[in-house]
Amino acid sequence: MLIRKLKFLILLLFFPSLLFSQIEEVERLYKNATVACFFSASKLNSYYDLQYAESILDSTKFAFSKLEKTHPKYITLSENINALEKELNISKEIATDNLNYIFPSFSLLAGHRVDYNFIDDTEELLLEDLLQSFLNQADPIHKGNLSTTSHFMIFEVEPFSMMHVGVLLDYISLNTSHYAIRPHEFKSILGKDGYERYISNGLLTEDYSKILNYYGTDNLLTISLSENGSFNSIFYKGITLSIINKTNLKKVFYKYTEQFKVDKSDAFNTAIKSLFFLFLALAFIYFIMFSGYLKYDSRKRILITSLKNLLRELKSFDHLLLLGSAIIAIFTFSELSKNIRPEINAFKGDLLSMLWPVGQVVTPMLMIFFIGFLIRYKFSRSTTSSPESLTRLIFISLSCPYLYLEYHDSLSQSTITDFYNYLGYFVILFLLIIPSITLGKLLSDLYRKNYQKKLLIFVESLNIIILIMVQYFVLAGDTIYSLIFLGISNLISLYYFRVRENEKNLTKITKNRIVDFDIMPNFISNGTNADIVIGDINKFINDAEKNTFILSGKQGSGKTRLLNQYFQIKENIQLFKGSFDDQKDIYDKSFGIFKHIFMDSNSNLNLPKNFFNRSTEAVKGINNVFKAVTKVAPIDVSQFLDIEDNSTNLMDLSSNLLEELAKHGEKTNKKQIVIFEDYHFIENDVDNKNFINALMKSYSKRIFFQKHIKFIFSYKSEKNIKGEPFNTYLEELTSLTKVIKSELIITNPKSFISKYCVKTDNLIVGDKLSPYLIEKLGSDSFSPLALSVYIKELIDEKYVVIDNNVLKLIKSPKDFVSENELFIKKDKILFDTLKDEEIKILISAANYGEKFNAEVLGHIWNLDLIHVIDILERIEDIGLINDDPINDNCYNFNNINFFKWLKVSYRKKQNNIEDLNQKEIEFDKRIIDYVFKSENLNIFSKNEIYSFIQRLEKLRNRVNNYDDKLIKLRFHLANQLFKSPEEKNGEGVLLLHEIFKLIKSNHRNFIPVIISVIKDCITQNGNLKILLDEEDDKTLLETIYDYILAFGNKKEKSDINIINLKNLWSQSLYKPQNGHLAFFNKSFDFIDYQSEDQVRVEFYKSLIETQGCISKKQYDELINLAFKTNNFQLLGEILRDRILRGNLNQKEKKAILDFCLYLESDELPNQNEIHSKKLEDNEVKIKISYIIESKLNSQKASNLSYVLSRYLEFYSLKKNHEMVIYLSSFAKKIALHIGDSIGLYNSLKYSGYSYYSQGENNNSLLIYEEYFCKMLEDTEYINIYFRDALEGVLYNCKALNDYSAFDKINQLLKKEAKFLPYSLIYSNPKRSLFNPDEQILSLLPKSNTKPIFKDSITSGYYNLTKSILECFIAADKDFDKAELFDLKQIILLLFNKEINNNSMSELISKKIKSIKPGEEFEKSKLFYDFINYGKKIKLIEDEYFKKQIFYYCKLLVGSDGNIHPNEQLLLLKLKDFI
Secondary structure (H helix, E strand, O other): OOHHHHHHHHHHHHHHHHHHHHHHHHHHHHHHHHHHHHHHHOOHHHHHHHHHHHHHHHHHHHHHHHOOOOOOHHHHHHHHHHHHHHHHHHHHHHHOOOOHOOOOOOOHEEEEEEEEEOOOOHHHHHHHHHHHHHOOOOOOOOOOOOOOOOEEEEEEEEEHHHHHHHHHHHHHHOOOOEHHHOOOHHHHHHHHHHHHHHOOOHHHHHHHHHHHHHHOOOEEEEEEEOOOOOEEEEEEEOOOOEEEEEEOOOOEEEEEEEEEEEEEEHHHHHHHHHHHHHHHHHHHHHHHHHHOOOOEEOOOEEEEOOOOHHHHOOOOOHHHHHHHHHHHHHHHHHHOOOOOOOOOOOOOOHHHHHHHHHHHHHHHHHHHHHHHHHHHHOOOOOOOOOOHHHHHHHHHHHHHHHHHHHHHHHOOOOOOOOOHHHHHHHHHHOOOOHHHHHHHHHHHHHHHOOOOOOHHHHHHHHHHHHHHHHHHHHHHHOOHHHHHHHHHHHHHHHHHHHHHHHHHHHHHHHOOOOOOOEEEEOOOOOOOHHHHHHHHHHHHHHHHOOOOOEEEEEEOOOOHHHHHHHHHHOOOOOEEEEEOOOOOOOHOOHHHHHHHHHHOOOOOOOOOOOOOOOOOOOOOOOOOOOOOOOOOOOOOOHHHHHOOOOOOOOHHHHHHHHHHHHHHHHHHHHHEEEEEEEEEHHHHHHHHHHHHHHHHHHHHOHHHHHHHHHEEEEEEEEEEOOEEEOHHHHHHHHHOEEEEEEEEEEEEEHHHHHHHHHHHOEEOOOOOOOHHHHHHHHHOOOOOHHHHHHHHHHHOOOOOEEEEEEEEOOOOOOOOOOOOHHHHHHHHHHHHHOOOHHHHHHHHHHHOOEEHHHHHHHHHHHOOOOOOOHHHHHHHHHHOOOEEEOOEEEEEEHHHHHHHHHHHHHHHOOOOOHHHHHHHHHHHHHHHHHHHHHHOOHHOHHHHHHHHHHHHHHHHHHHHHHEEEEEEEEHHHHHHHHOOOHHHHHHHHHHHHHHHHOOOOHHHHHHHHHHHHHHHHHHHHHOOOHHHOOOOOOHHHHHHHHHHHHOOOOOHHHHHHHHHHHHHHHHOOOOOOOHHHHHHHHOOOOOOOOOOHHHHHHHHHHHHOOOOOOOHHHHHHHHHHHOOOOHHHHHHHHHHHHHHOOOOOOOHHHHHHHHHHHOOOOOOHHHHOOOOOOHHHHHHHHHHHHHHOOOEEEEHHHHHHHHHHHHHHHHHHHHOOOHHHHHHHHHHHHHHHEEEHHHHHHHHHHHHHHHHHHHHHHHHHHHHHHHHHHHHHHHOOHHHHHHHHHHHHHHHHHHHHHOOHHHHHHHHHOOOOOOOHHHOOOOOOOOOOOOOOOOHHHHHOOOOOOOOOOEEEEEHHHHHHHHHHHHHHOOOOOOOOHHHHHHHHHHHHHHHHOOOOHHHHHHHHHHHHHOOOOOHHHHHHHHHHHHHHHHHHHOOOOOHHHHHHHHHHHHHOOOOOOOHHHHHHHHHHHHHHH
């Protein structure tokens, strides 16, 4: 004891502040704890109040634990703290059975917490409430309440606060007639000392006496305000009312009261933040998951996104309706629930106490659901009963009550919500998604009376109970249990999905099966002409000259099964097979069918994975194994080319594919058979059609392809998918290849059915079923597929059962589905379940097409897009249509047969013909109206544009501005077609013909489009030849020209004439023998050019007049003019032309070249530097790199390609081979990218020569091989321009002493039925890079081996062919060794025969003599003989042979460099015959 006293004495002497500060802290906390416990008890111990009191008490105990036990107050404080803790525990034990404790936010939700203040000053409100509590009491002196009587009053505040006095004074003055004495009055009545006594609460009896006398009153009321222990956000004050009488100047106590008030402003702010966060989370989940932004593509098994859907949904009025409904429901419930509430200390076992939490959990959800449903049903244009609409409504019904409860819970708490609570909030909302979806689907099905398994109804009922439990635990403040039950709910929902998915799969399996046994394992030929078709296929396979087989037949007639069985037993055949049926998943992908055919695991073709995905920029040539070995450029050129290059070049791609197929056939010694089934579906996709066209065009050009590859096309009879004649695309096939046609026909249905019923090892067809089938299906419209489907339907409808492997007909069906409707029976049943509005939408969709757009349907019926999509989603949900996962708002019919029935049969059945026609007209008019209101035609596919054109042509004058609209659509389509390399097909030319049949003066606004089309034509074809190749008196180009000249403005007229001048020069049309010279002379004579075009016109005219030999003076004048007009593009063209054609030395060429390079770098040119500009080699490299890295457009890329070609020529002559190789890598990539074949050839020629000069013969040889193959791919005839490539190959072969590369080229030529002509073998070598004195002939290897051709043309045609060729040689009355050389090569190629020079010379001389001197050629014997030969040619069925004859005749007449008019006449006649 003594030691303790000493310790205390030491602390007191040396650390008094520490000792007293600790005891003060403990006492302060103890007081706060006492107040908190009292406050909790006053509110009957709500959960958060008790929790708060416990936390303050824990803080007190922690501070007390640091107090020295020697402190005099230690024992007392310890006893007090323990007593308080016991009291709090007892309160807690009592509270655990009360609602106030079980549900933390109960007192707030039930409206019991009047002590909470959220916005105003809490202390002021407490003072006013205390004062009002007295005013509501009886007056101690007069009758009535204090609120209605009048007295003099004194307010005493301890501790004194002028603010508190002011609040009390203001309140009493405003709300009563009492007179409250103000502080300044005390000073005037009592003096300074009296005022000091007033503010220190020490007024004396003398002071009261003076006050009574001053106011002349007998009584005075004193109201004393005391501070009872307010802390933190809890305000605790008391108020005492006393009476002072004139006869007794001492205070007489009358009444005391006290109150608590809690400042909840921080909690309110936190609750608002929580609510805002939850609302954002709710909106995020709602719009991401339920707006169509995220959608699961079941076919691809991936989630896909659509920003367009999201933006559309954000604009929808529906969501505001739904949100408004939820707010109305929650507000209504909140107000109503406060009128039906248990007491704040209600026992949990009371009936009302048990009903209250159920009502708080269930009622808001039900109110939101039903109010939302009714409001949306009344005001929304969307279908309220669709699964999607109900899912959204259920999600809002589950989540909004959760937000409501969480808001009140956050408001009730005494502490601030932490981050983990927010995370929990989000997780709970997220976990409501899947249950909402499953409940939405179930309720939609129940609402529409769709069948549901009892198991699923039970499962989802259980799910509803669990979701109610989730809300219950949210109300109880138990987040963990909420999450656990939500997890269970999600598992149940996933089970629901699993069951539904199994049902779908089972349905799919059921639909696909006929019976449990395969009752038709092989093709049945009975009752068909299958033997004839098989004979046709045999003939096709064995006929070397026939390369395309077209098989037709009714749907389900057995075409596929026949082909399968036929090729199963064939050897030495590699089969590639696929279908154009767009119901297959592969159809949706780019090149999907072709990837499926040629790249799946069974194809054995081993194409690279990106074969169909890349743009074919790299030159594969005819022989892809030849690749250039050039050094890699220091930068990637392609990434800097700002040129459209997104589409695959179909011609290149098709050629590459055929090359791979042919090489595979050559390697495996197997014929490559490619089968395209369901070719009638080709109309559904222009891209597929274009690729087939490109494939067949490439195929028709190459004998190598035709030798190893054959095609089979099957299609449904002579009808397309719309039931119209399917001829167009068949004509395209037959015009390109040598075709055999065959049709599979059911000749005797009864015979087929009889065989069908016995052709099985596993199943016996019962005695009654077989005759029944023959009776019902033995009509002319019978097909094997219909038989299979019919049996399946009989089994499904329980008319047929399987009993001990016997198919028994147990009862005869009455009014069973007709044979014609077999393929749509299920769809019709589903269709009959639709509402009138849904039927209306679906019929209009069928009118639009097999693929349709929701926006168009909305326009047709003047409906909101969201509403239309809701309807379509309902129809999709039952399985009649499919959503296009790639294109927003697009759908297609699942069953093409149902589509046709709906489009034709159903509508005819429902309407008379006149009404039907009127409806179709109105449909078409509204579709056209939509098209032209959209303004942007680019949103429509080519197929849709074609369909719009057809609709317009059908409507004609029923549509306003018919001609304008039709021309606009055709121009749009032509504009697209001419931008494609495949426009060489002529589809755009046909459109231009149609346009210029209708075009009038008021359509002049389309002239810019016309000029753009012509420019695109030049870009894709190099010239305007396809617009000139006409047999009419007036070509299409002339028609276009005349129109622009008649109706164009000055600039447009100038543009078309400049185009004409350029075409005149580029095609050498200025030569006298040209038939179009008079037309082009119009542009030459035209004078009204734009001022800015004058210099260009002068340039073109100079080229034409001088035939490319412009003088130095003319060049200088043109350059001066270009400078004056600041036309630097034209300046570059003139300078580059001068480098090529001007008589310049190498130094002058280099200076101008360097100047051109400066022009392309966009530096301001100085005219004086044209001949003085000099760049070092390194500067040239830097400048080129700079130009490329600055992003090249197509014009600059073309300019640079030309400049690079000239640099390659310059550096090659300078023997700077390192520079040539460096620049050629750039030149090649740019040329490939912009389609500059001359630039490509130059890059290969000069780089190959540089490698040769450096002794790198292998690299050089590979480049020259590629060069030759690329030319062979691009050029129809072998000519003198092949010289550079051929001599490069031969010089390298000679250096390596290995001619195998030349042998490969020779073999390649033989495969293509081509040869090296005389003009090439004996061509002038003066332009040779290698040796200007050595001809190709001297480079050819010496060989005594005669070529042997395994595949030669039928020898029976030999004499006829030779006679025709002789006529061509003799027609110009001249016969030279070049023609004889080429003639021998042709005969050798065609017939594997060598001819004697002397005998051939004699025969040709006789034919020359048959043309008498002075005689008109057309009256000569030679011409008469030729006509007879032509008639014989015409009788030959072998179209391919006839085309080959024409090809060689054309080649032969050009062997001497000129085509004589007599030769031209024979060519025209021969063309007519073939």
